[in-house]
Amino acid sequence: MVAPVFDSGSFRDPDGHVFFYENEIYRTLTTDAVHRMERLLKLSFVKKSIIEGRIIDTKILEATKIFPKDFLVTEYVLWHEKIPYVTYPFEWTFSMLKDAAYLMLDLLSGLLENNFILKDGTAWNICFYNGKPCFYDILSIDTYVEGQPWEGFSQFLQEFLYPLMIQSYQGIDFQPLWRSTLAGIPAKLCYKSLSRSSLFKKGVFKYVYLQEKLSSNKTISEATLKHEFTHNAFSKKALTNLIKNLRLCLETLTVKSDQSVWKNYDSKNSYEEQDVKEKEKFVVEGLKALNPLSVMDLGCNTGRYSLIAADIAPVISCDLDPTCVDQIYLKKNSKILPVVLNLMTPTSSMGWHLNERKDIFTRVKSDSFMALALMHHLCISHNVPLSHFILLLRSIASKGIVEWVDKSDPMVQFLLRNRKDIFKEYTWENFQHLIREHFHIEKTLPLNNGVRQIMLLSEKKN
Amino acid sequence: MNVLMYCLPLMATSTPCCAYLDAGSSSMLLQLLFGGVAGGLVFLKIYFRRLVSFFKAKK
Numbered sequence: 001m002v003a004p005v006f007d008s009g010s011f012r013d014p015d016g017h018v019f020f021y022e023n024e025i026y027r028t029l030t031t032d033a034v035h036r037m038e039r040l041l042k043l044s045f046v047k048k049s050i051i052e053g054r055i056i057d058t059k060i061l062e063a064t065k066i067f068p069k070d071f072l073v074t075e076y077v078l079w080h081e082k083i084p085y086v087t088y089p090f091e092w093t094f095s096m097l098k099d100a101a102y103l104m105l106d107l108l109s110g111l112l113e114n115n116f117i118l119k120d121g122t123a124w125n126i127c128f129y130n131g132k133p134c135f136y137d138i139l140s141i142d143t144y145v146e147g148q149p150w151e152g153f154s155q156f157l158q159e160f161l162y163p164l165m166i167q168s169y170q171g172i173d174f175q176p177l178w179r180s181t182l183a184g185i186p187a188k189l190c191y192k193s194l195s196r197s198s199l200f201k202k203g204v205f206k207y208v209y210l211q212e213k214l215s216s217n218k219t220i221s222e223a224t225l226k227h228e229f230t231h232n233a234f235s236k237k238a239l240t241n242l243i244k245n246l247r248l249c250l251e252t253l254t255v256k257s258d259q260s261v262w263k264n265y266d267s268k269n270s271y272e273e274q275d276v277k278e279k280e281k282f283v284v285e286g287l288k289a290l291n292p293l294s295v296m297d298l299g300c301n302t303g304r305y306s307l308i309a310a311d312i313a314p315v316i317s318c319d320l321d322p323t324c325v326d327q328i329y330l331k332k333n334s335k336i337l338p339v340v341l342n343l344m345t346p347t348s349s350m351g352w353h354l355n356e357r358k359d360i361f362t363r364v365k366s367d368s369f370m371a372l373a374l375m376h377h378l379c380i381s382h383n384v385p386l387s388h389f390i391l392l393l394r395s396i397a398s399k400g401i402v403e404w405v406d407k408s409d410p411m412v413q414f415l416l417r418n419r420k421d422i423f424k425e426y427t428w429e430n431f432q433h434l435i436r437e438h439f440h441i442e443k444t445l446p447l448n449n450g451v452r453q454i455m456l457l458s459e460k461k462n
Numbered sequence: 463m464n465v466l467m468y469c470l471p472l473m474a475t476s477t478p479c480c481a482y483l484d485a486g487s488s489s490m491l492l493q494l495l496f497g498g499v500a501g502g503l504v505f506l507k508i509y510f511r512r513l514v515s516f517f518k519a520k521k
Contacts, residue, residue: 149489149493153489153490154492210495215488219509220487225490225491225494226490228504234497238496
């Protein structure tokens with residue numbers, strides 16, 4: 001008997017579970033689900049969405065034709081195209097979450113026209129692939145029965161609309177709040193976070209205030225409402241209008257452009273124009289020499305070097321500032337995956353049994369890194385020892401590009417302006433010594449009269 | 463009419479019940495309210511039922 005390896009996060013839907021076999025991704029299917037999926041995958045709307053990359057490519061396969069004898073799975077399975085990196089909703093930016101919300105509503109609306117509906121309204125069913133959102137939980141598409149409500153409505157509000165509202169109206173980054181619940185932002189938290197004047201903004205009274213008041217009302221929450229939807233014929237038109245109004249509400253949500261201190265960093269740093277050109281040349285030549293399969297750009301800021309790297313290999317652009325990362329996303333480069341990531345608190349394993357949601361470094365792997373103008377933020381602002389910083393780089397990849405930022409650099413001086421200099425080991429000599437323990441230094445280029453040094457690192461062979 | 467529908471829930475007294483707090487019922491009712499007249503009727507029905515059960519319990 002051969003047992004498939006199931007994904008520890010795929011247990012909620014009794015209709016089927018994700019499993020892995022020979023580097024491919026499959027999903028088990030109950031008999032009912034097989035018929036439903038057959039009808040679904042024949043729809044021209046679904047076929048078109050798959051071609052456009054809005055739904056993940058999926059096929060129904062007969063288990064006996066692909067798996068060994070005695071392989072313990074259902075008679076039919078779904079095959080899914082493999083997504084290289086899955087990022088979670090709290091690692092997305094405002095525009096990413098908003099685009100994912102649009103996708104959700106577009107799919108719901110298109111499915112309704114074909115008498116299908118989404119079982120839920122969760123952002124966990126979406127990932128970012130080729131620079132745009134892609135829906136991948138095909139099994140959460142169900143047959144629509146006239147009169148039924150959308151059971152994912154409150155989930156949609158919590159996971160999409162409320163986070164976007166508090167970001168748009170109050171300038172509060174939604175990511176840490178979203179991460180703390182793993183289910184978005186509750187109506188009460190959203191309501192309490194909004195100012196009184198926000199009550200008059202589009203959708204706030206309808207979707208936040210009413211939802212909060214109704215959900216905290218004992219009589220309402222105890223009521224059995226299921227049968228009312230058939231008796232009172234909650235029409236498909238009403239549901240379509242609901243989707244249309246949610247879309248109109250989303251369209252009014254925008255972010256203020258002055259929210260980030262890092263956004264203008266690229267134009268306000270300690271670099272001279274000539275040094276910038278030399279640095280860019282070094283990055284291009286260095287990456288070409290490393291010949292990476294992918295590059296993880298740590299502390300990417302607004303993505304100047306991510307964009308350069310994307311001409312050579314796919315890039316995972318990480319930064320703790322959502323506004324900066326949003327600017328990269330808005331450039332819509334299909335080779336760049338933007339990720340909101342704070343290296344001091346990277347996403348750990350979470351959810352059920354600490355196994356449902358995976359840590360960031362398990363999900364997002366790369367064979368090279370770029371750590372440009374990053375180390376002083378970690379080593380000076382957060383007291384991370386140089387050796388720890390280098391170990392982090394080595395755990396990510398065996399090759400890459402790193403930039404040394406000396407204490408005499410104006411940006412480091414700025415960080416040290418109001419604090420005691422306790423960083424005796426933060427020296428260029430010590431850094432070189434420590435880096436040689438884990439990497440081979442291919443070449444070094446001094447910049448800004450040696451205040452900064454950029455290094456090309458390859459794998460150290462013993 | 464729609465304004466009236468949206469105002470109906472505000473007449474309800476808010477009594478939180480935490481252990482079984484469920485956003486499902488409220489979001490279903492919200493959808494009914496957005497759906498039109500029927501939603502308002504359902505809302506009144508819920509409170510009427512509660513009133514009836516209150517008097518029944520008194521007997």
